[in-house]
Amino acid sequence: MNGKATDETRAAELRGKLAGELRDAGFITSASVEAAFRAVPRHAFVPADTPLEVTYQLDSAVVTKRDEHGVAVSSVSAAYIQTAMLEQAELKSGMTVLEIGSGGVNAAMIAEIVGPKGRVVSVDIDPEVTDRAATLLEAAGYGDRVTVLTIDAEDEIPGFEKFNAIIVTVGAWDLAPAWLRQLAEDGTLVVPLRMNGISRSIAFRRVNNHLASTSAVVCGFVPMQGTGEHIDQELRLPDPNGHMVTLRFDDRAPNNPSLLDGVLATERSEVWSGVTIKNGVSFADLHLWFASFLPGFCRLAAQEGTELAQERKTWFPFAGVHGDSFAYLSVRPALEGTGVEFGARAYGPHGQEAAAAMIKQIQAWDERARNRAEPMFAYWPTGSNAPTRLPDGTATFNKTHGLVTISWPTG
Template identity: 65%
Template sequence: MVNTLRHDDANAAEFRDGLVETLLEKKMITSPLVERAFRTVPRHLFVAEGTPLDVTYSVDNSVAIKRGPDGVIISSTSAAYIQARMIEQAELAEGMSVLEIGSGGYNAALLAEVVGPEGRVVSVDIDPEVTDRARELLDATGYGNRVTVVQADAENPLPGLDEPFDAILVTVGAWDLAPAWLEHLSANGRIVVPLRMNGITRAIAFRRQGDHLVSTSAEVAGFVPMQGAGAYDERVFLLPDRNGHHVKLRFEGEVPQDMSLLDGVLATERTEVWSGVTIKHGVSFADLHLWFAAFLPGFCKLAVDEGTDMAAERKGWFPFGVVRGGSFAYLAVRPVPEGGGVEFGARAYGVHGEDAAAAMVEQIQAWDRQGRDREPVFAYWPEGSRRPEFGNSTAVLVKTHGLATISWSPTADAADDQGALHNPER
């Protein structure tokens, strides 16, 4: 349904310009074409009616479009910062053609502004309610004749789109790259996709290199998961505590054998192991999470009910864990003296909790030695591509239609490594 809310134009424009200035200051927008698009398209006319302007035009707020029966968001207008970064990652120019997978209207309007009147934008979504809404909003805001909206499962080739696209932007969390996407991508095109890698997502810009794809940039991001044939569900295990509350262990990769060994684990005494690795306040360590997903067998993400002991200490831990037999550990931090930041470590439950914590700490130390302050290189190897032997600094994630690799090698990309280290997801 069209958003009929009409804020005062000058007021909305003021908020919009403020958003753009912040995106420019933080270098999330770096090109004049993207700046112009964000200054032009009225984001407030694409979000849910009644959404306050300060929420609509904030840098890092996504806004729900549709929720499932359980209340979980299944479609949203993404946060402005990641929309800006993904459009910049695609390296678009006027006159280019763009395929957007995952519709909503606003991002497609931005793309139409960037590629201009001579460009081509096609936006696809599996949900007819979402595509109907997108068409209506694009028509209402003057972009209906510049964006073609298609209702289809983009996991399959899209009929009638014979000309390849210069860029493809996937705006939903994807566990794999569908072969159909690569069929629609031109030889020199870029595909930007929020790729889920063992529970950790990066919005990665890929270009072709021979028979495979290599990353040109990557951004930390979170997206609603893909629906349809490309969906991939987590497996969730509940650990009850003595009061009937639960700790949830969420696995996207391989699940350790015999999870029943964890029965009653929360009743055991908690143990701790510390790494000696520190970080200053305000410095991102998102690549440590990616390192865990790549190299830590038994890696999982955690969620906890209010009322559990873990919830009470929430400020000192992060939702990343590891299972070892009948024990599990999770990432934790503690202050270092004189306000110099925090030290990484692991807290654990179970008879062999110290071993589980030590396994996590070992990877914290490995990241500190080999991955910290190095930009990882991502590659994707479709089925049928010629795959080399991968080196010890490369993690290999097995997907449905190919392999994804993550390399922290300082001197070679993923295609040049020797040796092998595999961490299959299936």
């Protein structure tokens, strides 16, 4: 057996093993998605020097293009989120499906699911990305089953009236009106939607004059380019040695950022919540809770050389600005070494108040949302008469083309 045949045999073994892991973990729940995942040679769509063991890991995304600054602008998403989003879309044989964000492998799996009577259109704004996707799809035997177009997906897709499903595989800050116009009345839109800096892959369906979620999955994607691009606002804070801590705001940056001048030179304070969690247990809903309710919420990054960089294992990149001070999510060992306690460390003249505000939300999440039913998401397009009075526990996010609401359980 030659080397290429050996690699193909090994790839098939790893693909089968990964399919079982995805099924056991609950990311694959249907026979059609499992069959599609087993059929498509995932390794044919990643760079040739990518080890098979990386290609066929459950949670490994593989970058396929970087910009001039080394930032990833296109990738093959991790297997778990690809299969989870295919399940969210509830695809059936014969459907017409739009994929926004081309890579090849996801479009091939969609083609397997919808079958020869279905239609798959994959679009991307970057001609280098679409050329690569089209070439790889052709080589893998999907050239006549997937139409690849170079287009800004904020525009309607020419030659197609309606799609039974639209699957967005790039991070979106808003929903383009064109997507809603081309989504069939009973269709499903699956989109990694960013809400105050925190993303969820949300499956939406129409309910009267708005879209309501049917499921949501924790995710992360490279951001949308083109007309739908959204640039975060950054606030760079130098420490006394000139090293930077950066606060990134989605669209709610402080009105007077100069209040934070010199904040890293102040004495640090800390407050602890009494809320604990075992090691290895996800608390992704706390991130979304902060994005919903923590005043001044932002994401934090620390340059090497800062005090924060030296303590990376004791904090998470979520913060809240409180006037001339800011606090960030911290942890310390708890539960006899089997877990951690959540707390807040803070800089600034009013660091104690900033930390207290974060602690209040940690405790509110623990009491009202932790281990409860998942929150529900809705999107109200501009002109749809979104409700002016919303139930308690509802967070709102104004977008260019509409309003997003997150309804947290209140019982």
